[in-house]
Amino acid sequence: MSRKTVQWxxxxxxxxxxxxxxxxxxxxxxxxxxxxxxxxxxxxxxRVIRADANTLFCGRSGLAFEYQLQPSIINNWVQTLxxxxxxGTVSATARRAIGVGNVGRKxxxxxxxxYNPDSDRVQFKTVHYGAKKGFQS
Numbered sequence: 001m002s003r004k005t006v007q008w009x010x011x012x013x014x015x016x017x018x019x020x021x022x023x024x025x026x027x028x029x030x031x032x033x034x035x036x037x038x039x040x041x042x043x044x045x046x047r048v049i050r051a052d053a054n055t056l057f058c059g060r061s062g063l064a065f066e067y068q069l070q071p072s073i074i075n076n077w078v079q080t081l082x083x084x085x086x087x088g089t090v091s092a093t094a095r096r097a098i099g100v101g102n103v104g105r106k107x108x109x110x111x112x113x114x115y116n117p118d119s120d121r122v123q124f125k126t127v128h129y130g131a132k133k134g135f136q137s
Contacts, residue, residue, distance in 0.1 A: 019117060022053040023100075026060040034060045035097055037067060045069055048095045055120075056097045057113070064101035064111040064124045070094055098122055 027033035028050035035047060035058045044067055048056045072092045078085040101111035101124070110127045 020054040021057060021115075021117070022051040022055070023057040023059075024051075025058070027058055028056070032060070035067070035099070036061045036063055037065045037099075039067070039097075041069070044097055045072075045074075045092060045095075048097055049092060054093070054095050055115075056095070057100050057115070058097060059100045059102070061099055062102035062105045063099040064113055064126075065099040066122055066124075067097040067099075068094070069096060 022028075025031045027035050027047040029047060033047070035044065035056075039047075048069060069092070071094050074090045074092055075087060076090060077087045098113055098115070100113045103110040103112070108128055108130045110129060112125055112127075114123045114125060115121070116123075
């Protein structure tokens with residue numbers, strides 16, 4: 001990808017949805033929403049379900065992580081000032097959120113996620129860069 005194309009992609013504040021994956025800067029709530037491994041499961045489930053994708057790739061935190069949500073049944077109800085709706089259930093399939101890492105947050109260290117859509121496998125890599133580590137600063 002050319003540097004010009006990368007600069008253009010970085011300027012966008014929306015994501016790319018392809019197959020069953022969504023790549024987004026923050027989360028499905030907003031570009032400034034930061035998902036991390038410490039995000040509570042109900043919050044993470046909400047963000048991933050909103051994505052309408054099985055895998056949500058997010059970059060806001062700058063962390064490289066995989067957060068797996070197992071299949072589950074969610075009980076819900078709606079209560080207004082006037083009444084309460086009958087309880088309902090929603091089935092949630094297995095989903096996950098992937099933190100894609102970053103370059104530059106820690107000088108000399110780049111972390112990133114590699115995704116293989118054929119095997120649905122994610123690998124995390126760390127590269128140390130600088131004049132004496134294989135890359136020029």
